[in-house]
Amino acid sequence: MTGQNARRVTVVPNGPMLVEGPVELVTDDGVTHTSDRFVVAVCACRRSKRFPFCDTSHRKRVRDDPPDGAGQPPNPAAKAESDSRSG
Template sequence: MPTSRDKRRVTVVPGGPLLVEGPVEMVLEDGTVVESDRFVVAVCACRRSKRYPFCDTSHRTRRR
């Protein structure tokens, strides 16, 4: 059973990434496991990032 220490805060940035308190381990749809030991990890929500699943701010070049 998860404890409060196991919980991670996720902040949704409108038009931007998901900010996840780290460290994190993510399993991608193809089964690849990626890890980051940073204290905050920016996870790409738009899939434009060249560093997917991590955000590289490619969403900023989007025209509306």
Template sequence: MTGSPAERRRVRIETGGPVLVEGPVELTGDDGTTVTADRFLVAVCTCRRSKRYPLCDTSHRKRVRTDT
């Protein structure tokens, strides 16, 4: 492995959910746009349903309809 522990970022993949990255991070999209997040943990959208893409807004969660 290269890089000191201070340079490495921990990434956790959530099944059916976002990729969690220890922040702060800078994300560059395939169109060249850049988003920065200064949070200590950043959720990166993998389903592309997020209105804040590439950041997750929990749009991947199943919606349960309750008719009363």
């Protein structure tokens, strides 16, 4: 990839991925989303009402799922089971 075509992606801990724009994002359902902004915040928590773009929903609640579950919503049943073991 040449420097001219390269895009920088910055992963924000407990936040979005910041991608230097303009970008085209293709979601798992095949829909293409475009943005011509200088920097695009891409949702990594899947809580955004504007998914695949970040709307800062990640700030409302701290993720409680392990890093290997990235991109999936937290599992409330697993949390309840974990809470019952620790109590």
